Amino acid sequence: MTPPSTQPSGYDDRLAKKQIQFEHIKDLWIFLASLLAFLTVIRILRLLLRLFILSRRVNYVEPLEPEKHDVESTTSTIKTRVNSPIYRLQSAIATTFRIVAFRWSIPIGPGSFASISELTFIFGYMAAMFLWLFLDTRNLKATFYQARAAHLASCQLPLIIALAGKNNLISWMTGIGHEKLNILHRASARTNFIFLWIHTITRTLSGISGRTSFRHNWMRAGAVGMAALTLMNILSLRPVRNMAFEFFLICHIVLVLIFLFASYYHAQIALAGSYIWPALFVWGLDRFIRLVRVIWNNSTFRRKGDPSQSLATVKLLSEDTIIMSLKRQDFSWAPGQHAYVILPTVSKLPFEAHPFTMASISEKLDGTFSKGQARDVVFFVKGCNGFTKRLRDHGVGTVPAYVDGPYGCPPDLCEYATCILVAGGSGISYTLSLFLNLIRENARGKSAVRRILFVWAFRDESYLSWLSKTMTEALSHAKCSLSIELRMYLTAPSTKTSSSNASIASEKDGHSAVKTTTVVSPTEYHPSLKLVHGRPNIHRVLHDEIAACTNGGSISVDDGELMIAPDSCWTSGFDGSRATCPLLRCRCTSSCVKRTPVRHSSR
Template sequence: MGASHVSLLQPRHIQNFSEDSELEPHWGYAYRQVPCTNDPGSCAYLDVVYESHDRGMIYMGIFWLTIFGILLAWGLARRIFPAREPVDDLIAQLSQRQGEQPEPSKGSFLSRSWRALASSTRHYLLPNSVRAIFGHTTRLQVLILVVLTSYLTIWSFVGIVYGRWVTPIKGQPEHVVNTRTSLGPWADRVGVLAYALTPLSVLFASRESLLSMITGVPYTSFMFLHRWTGYIILAQSLLHTLGWVLVEGWLYQPQPKVWNGWVEQDYAIWGFVALTLLLMIWIFSFPWVIRNVTGYEFFRKAHYVLAMVYIGALIGHWEQLQCFLVPGIVLWVVDRLARYVRMGMLHFGYLRDTGRWGFAAAKAEAKFWKDEKHGDVVRLDWHHQQSPWKIGQHFFLCFTEGSIWQSHPFTPLSLPVSDEIGRVKHSYIFRAKGGETKKIAKVIAEKLAEQDKAVTPTTSVILQGAYGENTVEGLTQDINVLCVAGGTGITYVLPVLLRLVREKVNPNRKVELIWAVKRRQDMEWVGPELEELRRLGAAHNLVIRIFVTAEEDSESESESSLPGKESKTGNDAGSVQSVSSSGSSMRQTQRPDVAVSVNEFIGGVAQGSSRVFGSGPPSMIGELRSAVAQCNSGSKVFKGEERFDVRLVCDDRLEW
């Protein structure tokens, strides 16, 4: 018997490999001795073990084929029906292929049916679900998780013969017996499932996401599934370990001889090591631990390292199943390399200062607003030689004056348009509450204190991106637009509005911005952009409503300081409204009521569907989801009332 065969047989001592017999290979498992030379009970048990494992491997093949099938169908649908607007184009092309002529007023039956289905789906599945457990996630995400969990639960139990076999032990009294049950085969099955889910978990976590390339869904939308897939893997690993601890430490005899002999084996040791690493990953991922103990950057780096060491420990535990693990490692390595390639493409080029080719960071001009109560605010502006990104996408910024090992996601507030020499302007705003952003804000404040105030301070920035979805895809001129932002969330919605006011005017279109800020001074962050919206927005019936939420100044003082102030009502085109009050009444009126604002906007729509853009605190986004969901009505959309077809596009980086 060769050494390789011996290594495959060591973990299964129930078989007597000293006998003259053949070895039967089983994919992902130990070789089996045929014919079986054990007692009848043990042979029957081995039949169940190997048959259930073989079926389990087939089921895992079906599991992955199902995933590939869904992705293939999704990818083909996106290319066969390249939608400018996900509903309209798909229906229009289907209608043309069927020779249908849409009705001029309400649209074709197929178009109305599709829109009604989409609206009904948003009505029931858009709101947050069970926040105490799932956080700020939609019912749709929870539904996908339930379907995945149910699917895995079925594969955990089917194809196993459940029974109990009591077998004698050579050299032991008759009352000392082994009790063999289907607990062992079942524990093996959930272990195989944990292995099979590993590359899927890596796929969900990839920034350079293959899933996003195929489906068009931004990688951030998969983070929820990455986290909960990890929880499922942890539960499976615990059940797998518990099952075999009961088998080897209780059902098999004599004890403690069997337990001691089993726990000393390399594969058992590596199994406990892998479980320990998985528990560490789980503990370090707790929001409380990240906020109060490790910090986000330590968590991120430790997560990478522990995950890769965990996969290595899994190979040490059961190398026959590395067919599931090697792809996970490859996907992770490809993701990391692709990030560096992106960064190199943005920063490697001809350096005019030195006359050579090389890598250079961008030089950003910085503006600083002191705010000791809520956190200082920094604005960065610079021009960069590159292709324009898509509105709604974000970049990861690394501030070299802080740490080259950290990067953070930021959405540009500038419109991605190339100038005459191929440069695109980058503008960002961030509030320095702690960590790297606070460090950079301090550096900029020190530069302002030390140098001439007439000189704008600069800082070096390394870009990585762009990532995320094109939020204005399919945003035609007949779609009404409501933008809701809180604080620095204005960066997510400003490019949308800047694009709209530069487009052809549609007098029937309704456009509105609702922005909640802490102080009147905060409007200076985007002063030039607000001025452009005020100047061009009047022709587009743009209404801008700015709520000052944390100042007790009188309303008249607040209004007089607003840039481009034209009306106190906020109902006139191009107007800017500030809502603020003093005394006790301020606590009642200081924040915009998201639900009321959305309902008022949709109620005032004359024609066409609407798209709501939102970015701000998680609580605000949760309210926005519920409000938009309530405004959707599939039955009314089917009857041709398009204003009840309301789509929400929000910043989904809430869970980062």
């Protein structure tokens, strides 16, 4: 009997490794597809539940009683029909989930926070990747996971590219905006980076000679790809991004393309190029859709002979603040969404696009529709460095402009009894569009909102003339059943005097709604604008509004410029004796939240 040779044994090992490798890649994608399907079902159920709740609240919420408000405390009473026990149970479960998943946040780097839900997805994804990497490796034998690490990393490239794209299937199915998927993009990309270095190190330790020597172009391509990937990860660190974002962005795109093409050439030797070309397809599809959007939003045949629709009007509100407005035919967007603006004569590169949140709404405030009419797309821009500095230096006038968008998945606030909108500086773009939409939906009779508190902190009093004009138009369409309070907080020393209208807001142990002194309602502005010199005490504002909801009302808190909490952060009322509240950066007791569901979201 012929003794078995070592060749068949090695051949069998290679067959076993390939079979296990294929099965693990398939299992990983089944796991990710199942998770995506689960989130899609959750979104559909939430949409159906929101429609059901909104229809009931619009039909049953009673009008507000006459009420009075001052700056220090809110004494309004919002009367709504008492919720059923089933609804209270559902609300309590949702509240508990939101507190744990979205309100609790953990620092993950200098100036960077992640919510529990984001960390759950990040560590869950990493755990799944490492599980399928080391499973069935015969006591962690490197020869079994050496190639598998590269294959697992390569098969994730389409997902990584999709998470970075502005137009991606994940956002469409789950309702999660591309800007919030970016943290998952970075986490999956860095996991991919670790896996490819595992492949590189184990391959080097096993010996690079003969067929795997650098005399072969496919090995050289692998080295080039790894060099590009390593440099790309270094430049992606937050300090580098914050210091020179435009430089980072250009380098990032160039290095990604070098990595993908080099990796494809390297992987083709093992017939694994099919893992990589879909990533190029996903990237190209996103760029193609963006190009189609730009052509459609800015095409000549949609302007109907109006040359002004190819230009943006630039006005200076102050020495560092710009109002940029465009007119577009049948260009629609949801309140709180953003668009990418291309200004060829201002940008360094011809197709350089920068995101700005629309500070206007696409439909008329009186509740009618403006189909077939030109719509004003307004952006409130803070001139800082780079592109915005060049735009500020351009001064007043018109510039050729192209719009790509809209993007983002902002919240629908119409189901809540009370909405508190808080913004600082240019963050008003986000909250103002939500405010205008609430006015419009109230005029249409499609909103359950009975009170809106609009809070804006800013440094330059010259902003008030622009805001007063906007608010005058908006408030003229508000129904008398809707209570609106506008609080403007001027954080810089005022250059104007309004002593005849001034009153003093005293502090009460540091818990007043304002941290300093004078409250002014200037006669030259809309009488509803309450101008306060000082900074808002957000804790006190929320405390008063929540305390005012005595009959089971619901509150939504939305902020621009992340004044309150990091991205994707929600807060809810709860029944507990005491808990840490990162939203307010303070200690909250159950007496301040009562049993009022509160929802917080940030831009």
